[in-house]
């Protein structure tokens with residue numbers, strides 16, 4: 001059986017590795033870090049079909065004036081970075097036109113709607129079902145009329161059968177009595193679920209992969225090359241792969257650049273910080289305060305507060321201004337315990353212009369497969385991506401339409 005190497009042991013890489021192992025390949029997972037530390041660790045742990053309502057939808061351009069001066073903590077834009085990244089910026093805006101974005105929403109929905117079942121398969125096999133909270137998530141607005149700004153979003157939810165309910169102050173208090181009464185309206189996405197430690201879920205999938213016979217190597221792959229019908233991975237050692245899957249999240253283009261053109265990509269950085277639970281009532285599910293632009297998720301190790309996004313280079317200096325604003329705002333919403341020492345984290349979401357991940361064969365480099373660009377939804381869609389990659393490599397008909405995700409759309 002062929003030797004397949006998967007580069008990157010985040011949720012996407014490990015899901016590719018597990019699915020490939022199941023198909024009978026000899027699979028090696030290569031990871032540069034000691035443990036799960038990147039976006040698969042630091043995310044909010046929410047798996048929700050409502051994320052099919054992608055950011056570059058037809059409302060993006062009309063709402064830009066809210067964000068251009070970096071006054072709203074939902075988005076912070078480093079303009080020199082966007083200018084340097086003009087092909088991405090212009091295509092991202094172009095893809096927000098109504099017809100384009102509605103097609104992209106349909107495609108994103110097709111992978112998100114199968115994601116929970118794919119996760120459940122591996123959660124069960126790895127003994128992690130107890131981590132799953134199947135009680136939805138809340139999008140909250142300060143004013144009573146807040147949800148009126150979401151009419152288009154609600155129409156998309158209805159179109160795709162996403163189960164939601166509009167909430168008033170009282171219903172919000174009934175669902176989450178730990179919240180202070182500052183919210184005037186909200187949306188309960190009822191079929192959303194969440195996990196209480198995405199990093200441990202990913203680590204447990206890695207442990208399961210090893211238990212089932214997979215191999216994990218710690219190495220930092222710096223370049224790829226092709227010789228005859230093999231792909232050579234260059235790290236501290238050399239590895240001869242029959243097939244290689246690039247699942248290195250935000251670093252994927254660094255590897256791709258060594259054998260091909262990179263894909264147009266932007267980094268949407270996010271920060272988080274943890275807080276102790278107070279000695280009183282706690283949230284039972286994650287909440288998204290839309291006006292103050294933070295998500296608060298109950299985790300095994302306290303509340304995780306995540307900030308809005310910063311459009312900046314992945315190696316740019318840390319700027320916690322959005323997180324600091326979130327820390328101020330969250331005190332109005334709920335009582336938190338003390339900040340947990342050394343829990344500040346940053347990570348970069350890799351976003352492609354159509355907000356869809358690239359999944360499938362490299363159109364010009366044989367035996368090279370791409371599985372990256374999962375923007376805000378990679379924790380959810382990792383396992384479905386892994387199944388698609390394994391089905392494609394083995395030559396099986398993919399279980400959902402793969403066309404919108406194929407990397408060849410960028411070549």
Ligand SMILES: Cc1cc2nc3c(=O)[nH]c(=O)nc-3n(C[C@H](O)[C@H](O)[C@H](O)COP(=O)(O)OP(=O)(O)OC[C@H]3O[C@@H](n4cnc5c(N)ncnc54)[C@H](O)[C@@H]3O)c2cc1C
Pocket residue numbers: 007008009010011012013030031032033036037038039040041042043044045046047219220221222247248249250251252255269270271272306307347348349372373374375376377378379380381382
């Ligand atoms: C603040 C925040 C909140 C989020 N919330 C959610 C959420 O609630 N739900 C959701 O679905 N998604 C969420 N996301 C997005 C999600 O976390 C990502 O899309 C997902 O984790 C991407 O997984 P990945 O495996 O592609 O990347 P990563 O988890 O970043 O993994 C890539 C791995 O590749 C390794 N690697 C890189 N280069 C090399 C190399 N050269 N050699 C060897 N190894 C290498 C890295 O060390 C890393 O471990 C959030 C993201 C952020 C930042």
